Amino acid sequence: MAIGNHASSSTPPSQSSPIHIRDTPYDAQPQPAFNYHSLDGQDPSICIDNGAHSWRAGFSSTASPYIDRTNLIARYKDRKHGNNVLVFGQDVEADSNSRSNARTMFDGDLLTQADLLECALDYTFCKLGIDTPKIETPVVMTERLANPLFSRALTSELLFELYNAPAVTYGIDSLFAFSRQRHDDGLAINLGHQSSTIIPILGGKSIPSRAKRIPWGGAHASELMLKLAQLKYPSFPVKVTPAQASFMYRETCYFATDYDEELRSLADPDKLSAMTKIVQFPFAKPEVSEKTEAELAAALERRKEQGRRLQEMQAKQRAEKLAAKMAELEEYRLLLSERPTMKKAEFVSRLVETTPFETEAELDAWIKRTEIEIRKKQRKDLGMDEEPEEEPSFPLVDRPDSELTEDEVKEKRRQRLMKAGWEARVKLREEKRKEKARLEEEKRREQEERETNLMGWTLKLKDEQEAVMLRIQERKKLRAQLGDRKSAASQSRMKSIANLAAEEKTTKKRKKGEDDDGFGQNDSDWAVYREIGGDDESDAEEDDQALLESIETRLLQYDPAFTEEQTMLGRAEAKNKLINAFVRGGSDGKFDPEDVEQSHQLHLNVERVRVPETWFQPSMFGVDSAGVGEIAGWVLNGFEEEERKRLMQCIFVTGGAANIPNLIPKLRSVLTPILPFRAPLKIVSSLDGGDPRLEAWRGMAEWSVTEEAKGARVTRQEYDEFGGEWLKEHSWGNVPP
Incomplete structure (x- = not known):
């Protein structure tokens, strides 16, 4: 049975009330300094978890880190007061100056900025209440897997040369977290901020040579959430910051046990609406004078x-x-x-x-x-x-002009025109009568066919319905293409105009009496003008709409299997309902763009499963790498059967992303088909249901008091003799050079 703080359900229930983004993410009340002198008589170590996202520090004698802040530093000069300002942690969100100057000491997950590390250490030692000229307690710090020598040398130089630390020990964060499990064998999976690592442990000792690293982490997931939100709401009234995107990803996302099946189920607007979470951004509500009912x-x-x-x-x-x-x-x-x-x-x-x-x-x-x-x-x-209409008389039409006066000749011409109009109206009425008779005959034949072969009749009408809808859609597509000057339809139209213009220049004006070229006698000739003019064929579209309405009315009346959802309007409503559920959560109330509260809301649904899925399918978003589950299975299958069974008894997951719900069932569903059939598999997360983010620091604090930790310390004397790259081997650290 999996141990951890995650539910095993496939889809967590949706939160009906909105999740509010904090308008002040920084600490309103500054944290007081730790009482360093209260540790008299104890021999603690200063434990620092230097993560790419968070900086956690405290004494090993405490149950949790005293400092837990975002690993960001902002340094700038306040022009208003002329002061140099240094801000560390989430306080960089205090104002625009600090936000624009926020920096990290890491390049990816590689420590490169020693000056920023110095700022973080200054803040740490001050907050821990250390007021002595030098650091008198050993320091234990985390580092990345296969940390380069120059990166470790930067840290050692600062601790020994600037702060006069007595000893320093380095270890890998995920291995420190694994040490709390009290298992000699297992697999440490760390879902970090800039990368994810998989490290096997056998006989109480890590095997870094078989470890794997994936270039995907929480920072990339936050960036992806930000891009998806910007794509979904291009006209959002406020700028969504990376910190807010990270908050949304951590608070709303969950792992889908079967990602493809989850996406297929979300084609139902009701299910899409049910899993939507609303993120409410801060807004200033305008003062509106409400009118009384009277x-x-x-x-x-x-x-x-x-x-x-x-x-x-x-x-x-x-x-x-x-x-x-x-x-x-x-x-x-x-x-x-x-x-x-x-x-x-x-x-x-x-x-x-x-x-x-x-x-x-x-x-x-x-x-x-x-x-x-x-x-x-x-x-x-x-x-x-x-x-x-009464039939008019035209007495002068049949009389010769020689028998008429000049006025009667004019009247005869008028009567001839009136007679032509009358005959045209009579002819039109006769054609309408014949057309009516033809339609009645077709209706009779259709009724006869319907009564004798209902299935064939319905299939024919459905085919005709599809053909009419296709014509209507093609016209809409063509109109949209003509509105884009770069589309193929617009370019073809411009070519026709250019060809006609060229012909106009080379063709001389035809004199009276010359032979006509016959242009305009065929329908294809007039199609040229329709193409040039962008004619939307409104008459044909009206005819198709009337025909479609007639077809669907007959199908609804006589075909019991044909429902309102199969009509063109029903299909459009279903599509609109799905789009509404995707963009606005399928809310019953109509979206009011004038409502400031509604316009400052993001509705997250599909994004809740798309973003976490990147850990298992990084290739979906352009990262050329296998996923965490696939690589973990590949690492396990690289061992002999007996060793693999031992490793499978403690697959430990840590890191910030380990807090995302449904991780353990997801990892189990991916590993089960890769590993041997019915092989026992135990996946665990934080010990005793604690926060996986703090497991590395707590494991470091517990390990720092052991004899192994004391023997792995690099002292000031060893630093002076061997340099900053010197490293002592221990169970939870990198292999020394």
């Missing part, structure tokens, strides 16, 4: 009254226009009724002076059109159907 009701009533007045004004305007038209019609009728009492020339003269018409025929035609128009409006206001 004020809101009064405003609503005012809007309704404005709507009613607008409708009344529109109705009044329509009535006034109709009354003016009727008055004008009555005036022209009266003028036309006086025609028998006047001579023709006199009537025409009066007609030209008082009306916009030049002939009696124009006046008569206007009166007839206006009467029809007024009747249509009156019938429409009363909710009645339109009057059937």
Whole structure:
């Protein structure tokens, strides 16, 4: 049974309340100095866990490190007061000056900046209350696996030359943590900040020659979380800092036992919403004067009254226009009724002076059109159907021009145009009637096919539905491509324009009477203009939308297996629901961009499993390396059967990432297929359910009082004789040169 502080469930429950980002990550109250003189009579060592992420230091006689801070240093000059400022730990987040000047003593996980290490040691010895001219107690420090000689020499030179330390001992952090397990054999897996290491231990002694290192750690996971958040919310109102990204990764992520299956399950919007965690960033809520219910009701009533007045004004305007038209019609009728009492020339003269018409025929035609128009409006206001159009008469069309006067010839031309329009309308009505009959016949045949072969009928309609949806999607894609000048569609359009422009320059203007080239007779000719103009084919799209609606209506009516989710709208809603669950957690309430609180929220769901999975699949994000589980299995299988069984009895996991839930079940699921069938496997984490982050320091503190630790100390005399690279071999350290 696995020991540790992690649940074995596959998916941890989602947190319903938001996780709040601290707006002051630095320490508001400074930590007091340790009472160094309270250790009189004891012989403790100063234990320092110099990690790439955290700096932990304290005396070995205490149960936990007195100092536990982020391993960052900021040095700058305060121009306002003219003071040199030195900030260590999470206090670098205090203001913009310290944040912009924050640095680390490591390059990756390699110690390179001795001046920053000196700052950290100054802070440590001051906080530990050491007020003597020199350090009087031995120092035990951690170092990386296969630490280079120059890096160790930098540390030794500072401790011996600057602080006059009596003795120094170095060891590997994950091995110090493993020493607490009281096992002689096992595998120490450290999920560190800049890298991860796997070190085998046999007979109480590490075997660094068989150890492996993976260039992926918590810093890379935090960076990945930051990039995913920026990609998901490109217009987030505040800048997400690396420290905040690290907080999100540590507080929200968990290992998925089966990553692929977990991702497939998240295709369900409900499951995606259930596992979403909301991260709330600090924000300043604007002061808004809230209106009372009476004020809101009064405003609503005012809007309704404005709507009613607008409708009344529109109705009044329509009535006034109709009354003016009727008055004008009555005036022209009266003028036309006086025609028998006047001579023709006199009537025409009066007609030209008082009306916009030049002939009696124009006046008569206007009166007839206006009467029809007024009747249509009156019938429409009363909710009645339109009057059937009467067949007009055209008496002058069939008479020869020789029998007509000049005015009658003009009237004949007008009647010929009116007759052509009438015949066109009659032809159109006949075509509509035939089309209606054809549709009724198709409907009858379709009904007959549906009754005799329902399955074949539904399959044919579903194929037609897919074809119509594909056409609609292709049009949308084409419109999007035409909006991008670098797309293939836009470039093809520009080539067509350039070719036509070149032809225009070389082609002379055709004179009257020359032969026509026939351009425009084929539909393909007009396709050129559609391509150049970016025509969106709105008519064709409307036809396809109507056809799709008809198909889906019939399928919903007659096919019991066809549901609303299979319609185009249903598919779009499912996709939108999934997108909403991904971006906004599938919240029931509509997202309000004006709400400051909502706009300062990040919804993390898929990221919660994607980021930790990088330890087991670094290649997903461009790191050319195998994962922790695969390499651990490869290291174990490199031993003989008996040794492998001993190693498998204590696979110990430590480091900051060991706090991520579900790590032990994940590691077990990866190792089980790699190792021999049914081989006993025990994976452990922190001792007694403690914090895996502190295991290295506690193991160092417990080991520092042993005889082995005392024998592994490098004294000042040995440093003067052999140099800073000198190292004594012990069970939990690097192999000396």
